[in-house]
Amino acid sequence: MNQALDWARHLDHELSQLVLLHAEFRSDRFANYPETVQRACDVAYVAHFRVVLEFLHSRRPNNAEKQRASCENPDDLKPRDFAQLKTVELGPWTASEVRRICDADKLLAHLSKSRDLLAAGEEWGSDEDRDLWIDGVRSVAKALGPTLLPLANAALEHLDAPAA
Numbered sequence: 124m125n126q127a128l129d130w131a132r133h134l135d136h137e138l139s140q141l142v143l144l145h146a147e148f149r150s151d152r153f154a155n156y157p158e159t160v161q162r163a164c165d166v167a168y169v170a171h172f173r174v175v176l177e178f179l180h181s182r183r184p185n186n187a188e189k190q191r192a193s194c195e196n197p198d199d200l201k202p203r204d205f206a207q208l209k210t211v212e213l214g215p216w217t218a219s220e221v222r223r224i225c226d227a228d229k230l231l232a233h234l235s236k237s238r239d240l241l242a243a244g245e246e247w248g249s250d251e252d253r254d255l256w257i258d259g260v261r262s263v264a265k266a267l268g269p270t271l272l273p274l275a276n277a278a279l280e281h282l283d284a285p286a287a
Contacts (some may be wrong), residue, residue, distance in 0.1 A: 130236055137171055137234055140234060141168070147164065148164070172233065177234070207266040219255060220255050220256055223252065
């Protein structure tokens with residue numbers, strides 16, 4: 124297959140999703156979506172926005188450009204920032220986790236030429252994906268409890284509920 128045609132398929136997806144999400148935000152029905160869907164749309168929009176701008180500029184902004192724009196330095200939240208989670212951190216990355224992070228970067232962080240090289244046949248949200256994060260999420264939700272993490276705990280209860 125012609126690489127440019129294949130890459131165009133991915134570019135088309137990113138551009139169309141950005142435009143369609145932008146339009147959806149302005150639709151009369153958006154306000155009626157559950158908060159979960161609205162927040163998912165926010166995240167999806169940001170992911171497509173980032174990919175498209177980086178594509179149009181042929182790169183990410185460098186550190187000097189970020190400083191001139193008064194961007195904050197990254198200050199990532201970590202389990203050890205919560206007293207109750209000092210023992211939750213998963214430790215070294217497994218090969219499966221790293222492969223899925225690389226796949227996620229191909230889809231979200233960049234408009235990668237190698238999107239078709241994603242883990243063969245693995246759909247996002249598979250049981251294998253869940254197995255990579257479920258123990259950590261359960262540990263965090265249990266350690267911080269439903270008072271601090273009501274939505275996460277409710278989501279886990281929903282996930283664990285028998286199918287109707």
